[in-house]
Amino acid sequence: MNRTAMRASQKDFENAMNQVKLLKKDPGNEVKLKLYSLYKQATEGPCNMPKPGVFDLINKAKWDAWNALGSLPKETARQNYVDLVSSLSSSLESSSQVEPGTDRKSTGYETLMVTSEDGITKIMLNRPTKKNALNVEMYHEIMHALKAASKDDSAITVLTGNGDYYSSGNDLTNFTDIPPGGVEEKAKNGAILLREFVGCFIDFPKPLIAVVNGPAVGISVTLLGLFDAVYASDRATFHTPFSHLGQSPEGCSSYTFPKIMSPAKATEMLVFGKKLTAGEACAQGLVTEVFPDSTFQKEVWTRLKAFAKLPPNAMRISKEIIRNREKEKLHAVNAEECSVLQGRWLSDECMNAVVNFLSRKSKL
Numbered sequence: 001m002n003r004t005a006m007r008a009s010q011k012d013f014e015n016a017m018n019q020v021k022l023l024k025k026d027p028g029n030e031v032k033l034k035l036y037s038l039y040k041q042a043t044e045g046p047c048n049m050p051k052p053g054v055f056d057l058i059n060k061a062k063w064d065a066w067n068a069l070g071s072l073p074k075e076t077a078r079q080n081y082v083d084l085v086s087s088l089s090s091s092l093e094s095s096s097q098v099e100p101g102t103d104r105k106s107t108g109y110e111t112l113m114v115t116s117e118d119g120i121t122k123i124m125l126n127r128p129t130k131k132n133a134l135n136v137e138m139y140h141e142i143m144h145a146l147k148a149a150s151k152d153d154s155a156i157t158v159l160t161g162n163g164d165y166y167s168s169g170n171d172l173t174n175f176t177d178i179p180p181g182g183v184e185e186k187a188k189n190g191a192i193l194l195r196e197f198v199g200c201f202i203d204f205p206k207p208l209i210a211v212v213n214g215p216a217v218g219i220s221v222t223l224l225g226l227f228d229a230v231y232a233s234d235r236a237t238f239h240t241p242f243s244h245l246g247q248s249p250e251g252c253s254s255y256t257f258p259k260i261m262s263p264a265k266a267t268e269m270l271v272f273g274k275k276l277t278a279g280e281a282c283a284q285g286l287v288t289e290v291f292p293d294s295t296f297q298k299e300v301w302t303r304l305k306a307f308a309k310l311p312p313n314a315m316r317i318s319k320e321i322i323r324n325r326e327k328e329k330l331h332a333v334n335a336e337e338c339s340v341l342q343g344r345w346l347s348d349e350c351m352n353a354v355v356n357f358l359s360r361k362s363k364l
């Protein structure tokens with residue numbers, strides 16, 4: 001079982017630094033950049049180096065990785081460094097024990113860090129340099145991790161983000177990989193994947209908790225209506241700019257949001273794209289509780305560890321009784337939202353918005 005420090009001490013951090021030196025296999029350049037950036041953030045705070053010139057490729061890559069961490073607090077960077085080393089050690093160790101034909105993803109993920117300790121399975125979105133945007137691989141890996149978590153011996157499951165963002169939502173480059181069947185086939189495949197993905201959240205049997213460490217956009221916000229509790233840092237924001245993107249709501253939010261926050265407030269978010277602060281999202285019932293960013297990790301994980309000590313079967317059954325009444329409806333809403341989105345993805349409004357983002361003409 002992976003060792004996860006819920007709040008890494010200086011000693012944990014030093015141990016992790018030593019562990020890195022002992023790794024038997026080279027973890028690759030991408031991981032080394034992540035380690036470098038988290039180390040710098042943990043020890044020096046936000047990037048303070050002048051930006052290297054374009055031809056100074058190595059230092060430019062290091063600068064980009066560090067700078068991408070933004071104002072991530074030192075304590076969080078230290079925690080993330082320890083988590084990364086922990087997941088790295090176990091995935092590199094266990095990969096040598098994998099039998100031929102065994103699913104690679106049961107031991108190591110490309111886009112996630114998954115750890116389990118103290119009765120808590122933690123699924124951490126791990127593309128911090130892309131603000132944890134969900135690419136196709138990440139959708140598949142999250143489904144895989146949720147299915148594994150539903151069967152493991154943990155009592156609760158947590159979804160969170162690595163770096164300064166919780167998630168910037170769907171990776172807009174997902175739209176660029178057009179199959180031989182053209183954009184229609186692309187939209188159809190996207191709708192199938194989305195339906196299956198959201199279905200995993202509807203059906204997840206254990207308490208599922210979001211630890212929203214920073215800004216959340218798009219599908220990472222809409223899904224929150226399917227979580228059992230949502231804890232947010234006061235740095236987090238909640239933004240669903242679907243109309244700006246020529247798209248329409250998903251994640252069952254067209255049903256859950258009006259119920260949670262009233263139809264008018266849901267319309268402000270889902271139709272007009274109003275961005276909420278963590279405090280506003282809490283006042284409207286989308287967020288369970290907000291914590292100051294400086295103590296967020298400490299307070300949340302202390303609370304979650306206490307929850308995870310409760311009798312797991314009782315928690316499962318209580319969730320089941322709350323969720324079962326709604327399940328059929330939620331699956332029907334999910335199917336309808338995916339079908340509407342399939343049409344939206346083929347619209348000029350959507351295609352123009354994606355092209356504008358990818359050609360760096362627009363940002364949220």
Ligand SMILES: CCCCCC/C=C/C(=O)SCCNC(=O)CCNC(=O)[C@H](O)C(C)(C)COP(=O)(O)OP(=O)(O)OC[C@H]1O[C@@H](n2cnc3c(N)ncnc32)[C@H](O)[C@@H]1OP(=O)(O)O
Pocket residue numbers: 129130131133134139168169170171172173174190191193194217218219220241242245247250357362363364
């Ligand atoms: C199977 C398909 C299912 C689809 C489900 C439907 C889901 C819908 C949604 O989720 S809609 C929401 C989509 N998200 C966005 O529109 C966000 C787009 N991103 C931004 O506007 C900005 O990046 C930002 C405001 C999130 C952050 O801005 P900033 O702090 O200035 O950082 P950068 O823009 O420099 O970002 C760093 C790096 O990350 C890349 N990136 C960030 N978010 C995304 C994204 N959603 N898709 C693709 N790439 C993203 C960004 O391009 C930068 O990359 P670079 O360093 O330039 O290579």
